[in-house]
Amino acid sequence: MYNVMLVDDDYPVLELLSETIDWQSKGLRLLGTFENGAMAWEHAQTVMPDILITDIGMPRMNGLELCAKIKERKPDTRIIILSCHDDFAYAQQAMRMNIQEYVLKESLQPEDLVRMLDRFKKGLDEEKHMSGEQRKLHALVNDTLELRKEQAFKNFIHQPLLSSDKWMQEANGFGLFVGDEVCLPAIGYVDDYQQLKNRFASEQTLRFAVANVIQEVLSEADARVLHIAYSERKQLLLFSYKRSLKTNIYDVASVQIRSIQSAMLKFLKIRMTFLLGAECAAPETLKRNLQAMFAGENQRFYLAAGSIAKSKSEESATDDLFIHYDAASSELRETMIGRRAADACRLADLWMERIAREKYPPAAVKDWVLKLLLDMKLKLRSLQYVRTGYSADTLHKEISEIDSICELRDWLKGQLTAAAEGDGEASVSRRPEVKEACKYVTLHLNRRIGLDEVAEVLHLNASYFSRMFKKETGETFIEYVTRMKMERAKEMLDQTACTVGEICEQLGYDNQSYFIKTFKAHSGVTPMEYRG
Template identity: 55%
Template structure:
């Protein structure tokens, strides 16, 4: 609905106009009635009306001054002057302010105002439709331009370099490798991509969301920056500079990357880690460096959360992680049997440190973690008579999404906690397999929104029956149980990490931070900030 503001120091006129017009049927909302221009102006800065109907002669601020200010605030506002003054000079001044109509009170028929408001609305509808079409066209043009740029750089990296001069000419259209200029390429990787992408409609939506943010941000960075969405989770950033500038260019690149991290975090709630390449002054050098960055999966696997590191040539690492498997498995099984969550998490931290120090091949690390979880799952199966076949398949699908050691071990620790949780809760609370499976499902998916319907479907049960069944077996509703587990996890994150409340809110699948804080306070008696205090 469009907002309408009425302003007249003649109160009976104000009341009459507000009552005789059926605002809702016109698709309008009366957002304010004021008896002087100053009060109307103060209110307008908050409400920003689309239509203004105002008298001219009023105390504190007259209607013409108000109309002038409203045009500055909202150039598309429709204005009608309503006055007893019929003198030509008032009409002239109103027209100079681009006032759409000039109505005389002593000759006004309310139907005239209704027709005028209808005309105003039709004009606003037309403008809105035009803006939507223009925005849609701009969006299509931007997407086409981004797709062309991405295809250009993929071809440059993946195909043989034959015509270097032609590529140099192409790059100059992006403001890169101009005469005497160099550029530093950087590759950025979205962290926890497997979790992040679930918040967007599709991979493509996430891909273009990052591109749109970068388009807005690039002009504010200290160096000319070109962003290229190389894949769904990887972005290339090219920073142009002239050698010999007074400020250290590497400091400017660092500043730019921190700015990109902060903006992506605030706007999209995603985080990137970066690997910075060496400066390049030719297409040949740029191709070599970009190819090296794209192929640097092993070095990127060992980046810590949010790390900005310099690229180094890959050093082949010898396999050997499985030599530690038996002792690691024994430690985990002992902690599982003892139901000691602190011990099993501490053990996982020790394994992560060992792997980071030794830099085993990333594929071997994934295989090692997967085998460990499957073996522990089988142990849990023996203890609680739970099904393990589907879980093993799910583990395999999930683990391939992790391209960083820290993300992989966050996932591992989450599963280990869930195994302890099932061990603690499954046996005493209920011997029914369905309840144990529901507990396990919740523990494994605390990072997103969990519905009763999806868990019932997972268990091949009718959701209404599952709701009653769960309440009967556990003494609480399924939603109450999910909320309790999420708040327990939130407390762990507040105690054991430096993540902000906003980050923890997103990590637990809450879209609304205010709702998360309210839920936390209901469960814990204090807000998350007070709890961490």
Template identity: 50%
Template sequence: MYKVMLVDDDYPVLEFLSEAIHWNDFDLELQGCYENGAVALEHAEQEMPDILITDIGMPKMNGLDLISMLRERKPNLRVAILSCHDEFYYAQQAVKLNVQDYVLKDTLDPEDLEKLLLQFKASLDQEERVQTHQHQLQHMVDRNKELLKEKFIRRTLQQPILDPKDWLEEARSFDLSLEGMACLPILGIIDGYRSAKQRFMSDDILRFAVDNVIGEVSAREPLRAVHFAYGSKESFFLFPFHSTLKMNPFDEVAARMKQIQNALRKFLKISMSFIIGEVCHHPEDIKAALISLRASSVQRFYMEESSIAKKRPLPQGNMDLFSWYDQASTELKEMILEKNTGIIVPTVKHWMEFLKEHAFEPEKVKDWVLKLLLDLKLKLQSLQYFRSTYEVDILHKEILEIDSLFELENWLVEHFQSVIALAGEIGEQGKRSEVVQACHYVSLHLDKRISLEEVADHLFLNSSYFSRLFKKETGETFIEYVTRMKMNRAKELLDQTNHPVGKICEMLGYDNQSYFIKIFKNLAGVTPMEYRGQKTS
């Protein structure tokens, strides 16, 4: 809907026109009626009209001056002069200002003005269609150029550079002039890519938005870092500079990347981190540096959100991550069973700091976390008052898509909050609360001897009544349930630790190792040592 502004110091004329013409019928909005050019200009600076109908002779600012000043701000403004003057001078001035029509008040007919408004609207519609088409064509040109740039950078990484001169010539076609220049390569990574993609609905929309913002920021610099998209998640930047200049290229690049970070955060609510490579002087150097940046998976995984860092190797120890598996599994299981949401953040943060301290390989970390969560799923299901709360394939897919430790930390916090909330709801459904509490008590005291009388006292129940109630609700006796839970825990310790059988026996509250082995064999079909041998063979 186009906006119309009426300006005339003759108030009856303003009132007559505002009421005589049915603006909405013409898909027009009467933006305002003003009694002189100065007031109209003040309001136009807040909201510019598409069509101006104005008198000429007015106090403070006449109509010709108003037209001139508004045209400076909006060259395609449609203008009609409404005046008592039919002298040649005024008509001549109107022509100079490219006024579309000159209407005399004495002979004014609202129908004539309506016809003029329809002409204005038709010309504005046509102009808008032309501009839209031009924008579409420009978008296609820009899009094709970005695709060609991506193909160029992919060839650089994946294929040998047969002729450095040809490579430099092609680089120049993308506004990257490197003759006689040094070059600093940079890798940009979208932080929290999964959530960013969900917000923008698709990879293409996200990439288009990021490319536009980066292009706008880069265009402001005389010596700029040329941007090459590498898929939707990553970008390369090549920053040419004169090595003879007294400047620190790393500081200069960091400042440029900071500008891009700020713009992405401001306009798209997206965070991007950057790794800066080594100074290059030849195309082959650039190729090697880009390959090295893409291979810096460990540094990328452990970077904080919105980081800007030089490429560096992270020292990795010889510690076996899975030797800490049992401790992590126990802590997380107890956290869930206690339904203590207050310790989720510190517990997760503690383990994330541990992972970062030792800089384990990202893929090994994901495998470790996935196994922890899948084992927790089975443990929760083995406690009869829990049902499955998440699908294995979804769990696997989501963890594999996580790109950084900080993203993994946020994901785990949300995951455990969801699990505990669902566990609380499920735990109170289907079974008597006394049985739920008994199962909970057992899971937290597997390292001790647990008797039926002890748990009945804990629940303030008669032991005979509790025994019958438990069998009725679960289908097994309380002692059978305790034994089954202890043997399940024994299997975990045999799988996940190197503890001898005697130590595991003590850890589960058994005084007699022979008795423990006998019970284990009755339930598992093999002795503890045979069970461990099956897993390693």
């Protein structure tokens, strides 16, 4: 008989579990039910539990403190955490203590708990016949096997296959290509990776959590599936089967994958997207298939989050995405100057939808979005609306880690909202009248702008407005207007094919010679020299 301890400050839960489960028929002895961790720990001094079922949030001693104390005294104790906290921070701590199960009370059914207890008992029975050294060796062998399996498949995919026969022997050891079986590869991608990194203490914890849930689902699967925790973002599944006219392996694999997706959402609030490869009857075929799947960034980039798709080659758009840059930049500039976060996000959605339809190369899309964002932030900073705290290197690092257009869209919208609302950036101390004046200038760079005109718009005395503007910004109003026009001239020289005369006209200058002289005074070179 194995000892079970049930701890929860919610009496109905204690009553339900203690009375619904036939503990004795399961070969289990219920030591008692306890209302908090302190009471349970006091009783454990007499008899330590083999299985602990505990809530987290309790008075005097919470569930995680109790788990830590129990584990310190009896490391092989199996633990099930019950909680109404729909927050992975708790589960994250639980995993560090090697707690086997984390279950939300609102989704718990007694029969689910019975299945967990049966599995725990089976494991305890197996360990019962092992010595202490054997148990340690058993755990070490399991850990070593996982590492060896992971490295073996990474070498198989990315290194030359020197001996097909030798690798076939190793594959047989993992349960692949046994007899006349073939296999179907699948790659699972963790969606919204940027956001998930903030929820988890480390990438290693995230990887461990994802692998744990997948292995748990596959342990009850009907199909034979080999799982390799390939990386923090990617999980590799290899379905083994015999060819049959009665069985469609894609249907079988899709059912198992949907079970994994459902469990990931339920327990970790994580979405995963899967790519299914082609049937492989030999190591050489599997290697080529996996290499093509891992290299297929275009298809992965445009898959809807949480979807399942068959791997295929994707054709990219033939035109250059950057021919649309000026239009997107102009639209975005106007909304951001108006500090209209919602409009900016709608624009981001529209452009991302257009990009997804055309399927531009992912690298070009990320370069395009990064330039758009950096130019927008530079414009806001030049207007002295904000002092940006995000460096170009930081933004480049973040965007390089994004592997899907859904995540890129959400990331861009987050950046636009933060810039519009000033989140994460220190606003310059500025009177609202001066902010409005700066905004007015930016929206009317196509014509001459005088101090009297702006003062009238703001309903201020021109002399008073002039002194206030100089005091707040450190430059006169005319100096500010000139600087903004010259910055805009640089943008047009960089990004358009307009002649110097056309740019001069579009910025409200009547005299081209005066415009060139002003540009050189501001930039140190003439417009033609600047364009190079």
